[in-house]
Amino acid sequence: MRENAHVVQSTEDHHHQRHHNPITSLNSKLAKTWATTKVFIFVLFIMFLSASVSWMYTSVLGENRFQVTSIFIRNTNRTPTTTTTKTITDIPKIIIKIPLNCTSLNSTTTQTCPSNYPTKFEPAISSSETCPDYFRWIHRDLKVWQKTGITRETLEKARPNAHFRVVIKSGRLYVHQYEKAFQTRDVFTIWGILQLLRMYPGQIPDLELLFLCHDRPAIWKRNFKKNSKDTWPPPPLFHYCGHRDAYDIVFPDWSFWGWPELNIKEWNKLSVALKEGNKRVKWEDRVPSAYWKGNPHVSPIRGDLMRCNFSDKYDPMVRLYVQDWRSEIEAGFRGSNLEDQCTHRYKIYIEGNAWSVSEKYILSCDSMTLLVKPEYYDFFIRSMVPMKHFWPIRPNNKCSDLKFAVEWGNNNTEKAQIIGRQGSGYMMKNLEMKYVYDYMLYVLQGYGKLMKLDVTVPVNATEVCSETMACPITDGGLIRQCMDDSLVMAPSVKAACDMPPPYRDYELKKLLKKQVSAERKVEKWTDEYWNLRGPK
Numbered sequence: 243m244r245e246n247a248h249v250v251q252s253t254e255d256h257h258h259q260r261h262h263n264p265i266t267s268l269n270s271k272l273a274k275t276w277a278t279t280k281v282f283i284f285v286l287f288i289m290f291l292s293a294s295v296s297w298m299y300t301s302v303l304g305e306n307r308f309q310v311t312s313i314f315i316r317n318t319n320r321t322p323t324t325t326t327t328k329t330i331t332d333i334p335k336i337i338i339k340i341p342l343n344c345t346s347l348n349s350t351t352t353q354t355c356p357s358n359y360p361t362k363f364e365p366a367i368s369s370s371e372t373c374p375d376y377f378r379w380i381h382r383d384l385k386v387w388q389k390t391g392i393t394r395e396t397l398e399k400a401r402p403n404a405h406f407r408v409v410i411k412s413g414r415l416y417v418h419q420y421e422k423a424f425q426t427r428d429v430f431t432i433w434g435i436l437q438l439l440r441m442y443p444g445q446i447p448d449l450e451l452l453f454l455c456h457d458r459p460a461i462w463k464r465n466f467k468k469n470s471k472d473t474w475p476p477p478p479l480f481h482y483c484g485h486r487d488a489y490d491i492v493f494p495d496w497s498f499w500g501w502p503e504l505n506i507k508e509w510n511k512l513s514v515a516l517k518e519g520n521k522r523v524k525w526e527d528r529v530p531s532a533y534w535k536g537n538p539h540v541s542p543i544r545g546d547l548m549r550c551n552f553s554d555k556y557d558p559m560v561r562l563y564v565q566d567w568r569s570e571i572e573a574g575f576r577g578s579n580l581e582d583q584c585t586h587r588y589k590i591y592i593e594g595n596a597w598s599v600s601e602k603y604i605l606s607c608d609s610m611t612l613l614v615k616p617e618y619y620d621f622f623i624r625s626m627v628p629m630k631h632f633w634p635i636r637p638n639n640k641c642s643d644l645k646f647a648v649e650w651g652n653n654n655t656e657k658a659q660i661i662g663r664q665g666s667g668y669m670m671k672n673l674e675m676k677y678v679y680d681y682m683l684y685v686l687q688g689y690g691k692l693m694k695l696d697v698t699v700p701v702n703a704t705e706v707c708s709e710t711m712a713c714p715i716t717d718g719g720l721i722r723q724c725m726d727d728s729l730v731m732a733p734s735v736k737a738a739c740d741m742p743p744p745y746r747d748y749e750l751k752k753l754l755k756k757q758v759s760a761e762r763k764v765e766k767w768t769d770e771y772w773n774l775r776g777p778k
């Protein structure tokens with residue numbers, strides 16, 4: 243059992259988790275508590291040398307993307323960049339480096355937020371590329387408030403559903419937490435927004451937002467009607483997934499910065515590992531069947547999937563395994579390395595209680611994904627196309643659809659490989675961490691424009707920064723490691739990608755038509771095949 247990919251959609255019914263989350267509050271009081279137990283003194287004045295500026299750069303992926311590998315010192319006396327050459331290969335002369343500035347903590351001191359965070363930074367490389375297509379949905383997600391804007395009254399209606407409020411004012415971030423979220427979902431969601439602020443100083447407008455950390459959306463369209471003054475416009479609520487019948491604003495989930503409880507690394511590191519993992523077993527040498535491993539108990543549709551475990555001894559086409567996270571945790575996750583997942587030619591994605599975090603890990607493997615048509619969507623799936631990026635499976639016809647897909651793939655290995663590669667290519671390219679930040683940037687910028695209220699820091703809110711979150715955690719555990727790994731060390735030298743225009747209605751129709759017609763084609767093949775063979 244080497245694979246896992248199929249990270250369980252963790253849900254509230256997942257409370258058997260043994261791992262206790264040390265961060266129970268984002269309050270800075272926390273710092274004190276930790277300091278009492280740890281007498282570990284940070285001397286983290288890393289390389290704060292004065293004026294001398296040294297740097298180097300590497301071009302990665304051969305795509306003219308720059309990655310700063312070291313070290314730029316905060317330096318306000320910017321020397322003007324030479325203006326003679328203006329190519330994309332121009333190297334920025336000054337970069338600010340912002341390592342964690344942890345104070346030495348003891349029982350009487352608390353970690354504070356540095357006052358000298360850069361408030362503005364002009365990216366040296368202006369963008370010359372358009373963002374991936376899935377950015378075009380941002381307009382759609384925010385459209386419902388276009389006419390009215392978001393007033394205080396509108397916003398506050400979302401509060402009963404929110405786990406926390408984030409206030410961004412002058413580039414600083416304040417949190418008022420209402421309810422603790424499951425595991426570290428809230429912690430890493432806030433951490434992610436903090437990293438965005440480090441990446442694009444001065445580019446996030448003042449705003450207040452409310453965030454829901456549960457699995458399912460909460461702002462259902464049926465409860466908010468345009469012709470009713472009381473309920474219109476609907477309350478804006480940020481959430482990890484959307485639904486065609488909901489108004490929740492889709493935002494990247496916490497796992498991009500790590501899911502320490504399940505030993506899942508932050509996305510930057512993990513996506514590289516997954517890419518390497520794809521090379522481990524050649525496609526032809528992979529087990530010629532479909533694979534899924536996960537928790538079948540989180541939703542009826544997953545329970546139903548278990549029926550498809552074909553018991554044909556000699557050639558089981560669909561292999562399903564129940565993931566028991568408790569024993570995985572006890573075994574130190576030896577059996578669930580995501581980068582070892584790519585050993586079958588086909589793998590199944592099926593949503594859990596709502597969208598599943600596992601989706602990006604499953605699609606990243608370059609085996610062909612058999613995607614049981616989901617109801618809930620995360621921010622990147624909406625522009626993916628069946629038969630280009632994955633093979634569509636009907637939720638109400640799972641078993642025979644899966645079996646047919648596997649047989650088809652084994653008869654058409656070239657084509658199946660192409661679909662697998664295109665799906666994983668989409669993930670590797672369009673879901674680079676830089677794009678995830680760019681997506682967040684545009685959502686927040688678009689959202690900020692809608693603010694028709696005085697952005698105020700609530701009395702009980704606490705200023706939060708990377709320092710107050712990370713510095714007090716000195717137990718050498720995974721939470722801190724995920725934070726260190728995903729820490730944005732410098733403002734981006736490259737500007738955000740160019741926002742594509744909104745989908746026009748006819749373009750959206752075209753996209754949907756393309757998706758539907760691909761699904762129909764597969765359905766037709768499948769049905770013809772099974773009719774020929776008689777019903778299963």
Ligand SMILES: *[C@@H]1O[C@H](CO)[C@@H](O)[C@H](O)[C@H]1NC(C)=O
Nearest residue numbers: 345346347348349350351352
């Ligand atoms: C805690 O640190 C502060 C400042 O670093 C120092 O002034 C104080 O004496 C320390 N207190 C204890 C109990 O060590």
Ligand SMILES: *[C@@H]1O[C@H](CO)[C@@H](O)[C@H](O)[C@H]1NC(C)=O
Nearest residue numbers: 287290343354355356357358
């Ligand atoms: C770290 O933060 C403290 C407190 O805000 C500040 O006085 C100090 O200058 C900072 N150190 C660096 C190297 O920026």
Ligand SMILES: *[C@@H]1O[C@H](CO)[C@@H](O)[C@H](O)[C@H]1NC(C)=O
Nearest residue numbers: 548551553558561562563564
């Ligand atoms: C599915 O079948 C495989 C192989 O026969 C078996 O090992 C596995 O436990 C079965 N899974 C379920 C959920 O019954």
Ligand SMILES: *[C@@H]1O[C@H](CO)[C@@H](O)[C@H](O)[C@H]1NC(C)=O
Nearest residue numbers: 646647649650651652653771
């Ligand atoms: C796969 O090929 C075999 C042998 O040619 C054939 O009997 C079977 O119907 C094919 N299955 C599909 C799904 O194309």
Ligand SMILES: *[C@@H]1O[C@H](CO)[C@@H](O)[C@H](O)[C@H]1NC(C)=O
Nearest residue numbers: 418419420699700701702703
């Ligand atoms: C702030 O916290 C205090 C004490 O916990 C509480 O009494 C008060 O109602 C809170 N104020 C707001 C605006 O939430």
